Amino acid sequence: MNSGNTAGVAEQGSRAATGEGQPARPRIVLLGTGGTIAAVAGEATQLHDYTVGATTDELLAAVPQLRTLAEVRGEQLANVDSRDIDNALLLKIARRVDALLGQPDVDGIVITHGTDTLEETAYFLNLVLKSAKPVVLAGAMRPATALSADGPLNLYNAFLVATCTAAHGKGVLVMMNDRIGAARFVTKAATTVPDAFRAFEQGNLGEVAAGKVHFFTAPLCRHTVDSEFSLAAIGELPHVDILYDHQGAGLHHYRAAISAGARGIVVAGCGNGGLSPAARAGAEEAARHGVAVVRSSRVGQGVVTASADDAVLGTVAANSLNPHKARILLMLALGRSRDAGELQRCFDQY
Numbered sequence: 001m002n003s004g005n006t007a008g009v010a011e012q013g014s015r016a017a018t019g020e021g022q023p024a025r026p027r028i029v030l031l032g033t034g035g036t037i038a039a040v041a042g043e044a045t046q047l048h049d050y051t052v053g054a055t056t057d058e059l060l061a062a063v064p065q066l067r068t069l070a071e072v073r074g075e076q077l078a079n080v081d082s083r084d085i086d087n088a089l090l091l092k093i094a095r096r097v098d099a100l101l102g103q104p105d106v107d108g109i110v111i112t113h114g115t116d117t118l119e120e121t122a123y124f125l126n127l128v129l130k131s132a133k134p135v136v137l138a139g140a141m142r143p144a145t146a147l148s149a150d151g152p153l154n155l156y157n158a159f160l161v162a163t164c165t166a167a168h169g170k171g172v173l174v175m176m177n178d179r180i181g182a183a184r185f186v187t188k189a190a191t192t193v194p195d196a197f198r199a200f201e202q203g204n205l206g207e208v209a210a211g212k213v214h215f216f217t218a219p220l221c222r223h224t225v226d227s228e229f230s231l232a233a234i235g236e237l238p239h240v241d242i243l244y245d246h247q248g249a250g251l252h253h254y255r256a257a258i259s260a261g262a263r264g265i266v267v268a269g270c271g272n273g274g275l276s277p278a279a280r281a282g283a284e285e286a287a288r289h290g291v292a293v294v295r296s297s298r299v300g301q302g303v304v305t306a307s308a309d310d311a312v313l314g315t316v317a318a319n320s321l322n323p324h325k326a327r328i329l330l331m332l333a334l335g336r337s338r339d340a341g342e343l344q345r346c347f348d349q350y
């Protein structure tokens with residue numbers, strides 16, 4: 001049985017034998033949140049301007065093969081475009097997943113989700129869930145009504161992964177276009193093609209090929225059962241803004257964020273998290289107001305390294321987290337400490 005960190009073809013899981021001597025199928029909950037995987041359009045050739053609305057029951061009915069893999073129960077948590085997800089809905093999703101994972105009659109969870117902000121929800125779950133049971137997010141780049149819709153196979157593959165013993169303990173996973181991504185590393189890197197999700201520097205954890213799950217590797221950053229963050233400690237998430245740096249940037253964005261009550265600002269900085277004069281002045285002003293500033297990058301790949309300037313400005317380097325994932329971690333880390341050294345430790349470990 002391949003249930004550890006060894007690479008290879010993974011076994012599908014099963015439970016105790018039934019009365020007929022057949023192993024019972026794992027019990028998987030499908031949580032629907034919306035997205036293009038649940039979207040319909042007027043024409044099969046219409047790949048944009050579609051409407052999110054297909055229910056979890058309809059998604060399950062469209063892929064009857066799921067029942068051969070698992071005992072499935074569907075639950076509709078939301079049905080929205082993922083850009084509509086706010087902190088309150090993010091917490092609602094996380095709390096429901098957490099509660100389900102605590103039930104002995106749930107062996108794993110598949111979440112359908114819009115792809116635009118899928119990596120934010122996946123990374124948040126990766127940091128707060130306290131279970132080794134598989135949690136797999138799947139989406140689609142084409143609506144359910146499209147020619148060559150990618151949703152049904154992404155969903156089937158997500159169930160293959162969620163019912164596979166090797167998926168245990170690998171953190172929250174993302175299943176798109178036959179690839180198994182780690183929530184920590186995967187990012188949406190293209191606007192419309194089905195092959196939109198990549199982990200440029202770190203690669204995929206595995207792949208589904210010919211109906212078999214292949215794991216290549218496991219993520220090393222702290223996650224799930226090894227994470228210090230817990231939903232129980234969170235009332236509401238603090239206000240953290242992302243500001244995009246550029247030539248000719250203005251200080252007014254920083255002032256607006258501070259006066260709107262932000263407790264943290266993530267700067268999508270230039271190159272290796274470099275700050276323009278306005279961003280630098282913004283970081284100084286933020287420090288005077290007790291607002292944490294994290295330097296990420298607008299580049300999209302690579303590590304933002306700690307700099308001597310961080311000690312001067314009180315800023316924190318985002319490591320290899322893109323700005324939107326840095327925001328997720330900063331919201332959680334601020335719930336524990338505002339100290340720049342502590343925040344940097346979090347960015348180094350997660």
Ligand SMILES: NC(=O)C[C@H](N)C(=O)O
Pocket residue numbers: 034035036037080081082083113114115116117139140141142
């Ligand atoms: N492909 C997608 O799922 C995009 C969609 N607009 C979303 O909810 O994020």
